[in-house]
Amino acid sequence: MSKGTARHTGGGLRLEDVGKRYRAGGPWVLRGVDLRLEPGTLARIEGANGGGKSTLLKLIAGVEAPSRGRLLPLTGGHGRPSTCYVPERFAPALPFDATGYLTHLGSVHGLRRREAARRAAHWLERLGLADQATVPLRHLSKGSCQKVAVTQALMAEPGLLVLDEAWTGLDEPSRTLLDDAVRERVAAGGIVVFVDHDPRRLAGEVTSRHAVRDGTVVPVAPVLPVEHEDTDAGKPAGRTALRVTIEVTAPEAELDAALHTVGAAGVVTRPAGGEARVELAAEHSDAVLRRLLGAAPSLHVRSVRETEAGPSGRAQRAGEGGSR
Numbered sequence: 196m197s198k199g200t201a202r203h204t205g206g207g208l209r210l211e212d213v214g215k216r217y218r219a220g221g222p223w224v225l226r227g228v229d230l231r232l233e234p235g236t237l238a239r240i241e242g243a244n245g246g247g248k249s250t251l252l253k254l255i256a257g258v259e260a261p262s263r264g265r266l267l268p269l270t271g272g273h274g275r276p277s278t279c280y281v282p283e284r285f286a287p288a289l290p291f292d293a294t295g296y297l298t299h300l301g302s303v304h305g306l307r308r309r310e311a312a313r314r315a316a317h318w319l320e321r322l323g324l325a326d327q328a329t330v331p332l333r334h335l336s337k338g339s340c341q342k343v344a345v346t347q348a349l350m351a352e353p354g355l356l357v358l359d360e361a362w363t364g365l366d367e368p369s370r371t372l373l374d375d376a377v378r379e380r381v382a383a384g385g386i387v388v389f390v391d392h393d394p395r396r397l398a399g400e401v402t403s404r405h406a407v408r409d410g411t412v413v414p415v416a417p418v419l420p421v422e423h424e425d426t427d428a429g430k431p432a433g434r435t436a437l438r439v440t441i442e443v444t445a446p447e448a449e450l451d452a453a454l455h456t457v458g459a460a461g462v463v464t465r466p467a468g469g470e471a472r473v474e475l476a477a478e479h480s481d482a483v484l485r486r487l488l489g490a491a492p493s494l495h496v497r498s499v500r501e502t503e504a505g506p507s508g509r510a511q512r513a514g515e516g517g518s519r
């Protein structure tokens with residue numbers, strides 16, 4: 196992180212009965228959303244494709260205005276936190292190179308131009324983009340553009356950082372760097388809210404999980420800590436009573452092939468065409484999840500939930516506030 200980090204972050208944010216539709220009289224994408232984001236929160240947002248995750252992130256980031264309800268500073272806060280937002284795809288049609296763009300945005304965020312240029316150079320170097328700092332943005336590859344988008348968010352050291360699949364398209368070292376930067380923001384008292392297709396992203400560190408479901412936002416049980424494959428050593432007592440439910444989607448014709456990786460470790464059910472649910476003992480979940488994420492044909496892991504074995508031995512949903 197650059198020098199002079201961890202400036203005051205500006206407190207938390209509250210969503211009060213927030214709703215969103217994109218046109219008057221159109222369908223509500225979100226309704227009745229109540230959410231508190233305290234300083235130091237690392238919040239993960241989950242949910243099915245098209246359910247409204249990106250819409251929620253845009254509302255939190257202030258990129259979209261709510262159609263109803265309000266976003267308010269938490270009581271005792273210092274106004275809306277300074278905010279940066281990184282979308283999944285950043286394709287700027289702007290007459291800038293990376294340095295010019297980042298310096299300009301740094302100024303918008305209140306940095307002196309010299310400090311903005313210094314921070315831009317620092318992050319471009321860390322992300323391995325220093326040699327492309329003077330290439331026009333429109334000539335950069337998708338991955339390089341994504342690095343520029345991440346850089347503009349990190350160099351501003353915002354109180355609220357909103358990441359919509361921001362890891363997608365980054366190379367592995369840059370993903371690790373972004374993970375670290377998120378930790379630094381949270382440790383500095385900032386709020387980070389993110390969506391990512393990999394359920395293991397920052398799994399042991401997430402402080403709040405919510406799912407967008409049926410047009411509203413419900414809390415989800417905490418993620419299981421990531422553990423080593425093929426060993427029971429060191430597992431907490433009673434862990435074997437826990438179950439995990441993994442929901443996946445894939446093109447219907449490819450789903451069976453992709454699910455072969457589950458083997459005998461779990462019970463697979465198919466609620467609808469391209470959807471499947473895998474229930475299994477918690478001790479097998481990390482290994483199976485790794486195999487599912489690497490499955491060919493590929494599939495999309497929609498959610499991973501910890502559940503408790505009920506009296507019948509079947510999994511019961513734990514810690515969710517809504518129904519499907």
Ligand SMILES: Nc1ncnc2c1ncn2[C@@H]1O[C@H](COP(=O)(O)OP(=O)(O)OP(=O)(O)O)[C@@H](O)[C@H]1O
Pocket residue numbers: 217224242243244245246247248249250251
């Ligand atoms: N700018 C827009 N104008 C009109 N409708 C929109 C707009 N953006 C999103 N929508 C609609 O809102 C709904 C929710 O979309 P959103 O992108 O928020 O979902 P998502 O959960 O992020 O999806 P995905 O997982 O596929 O990225 C969808 O029906 C989408 O078509």
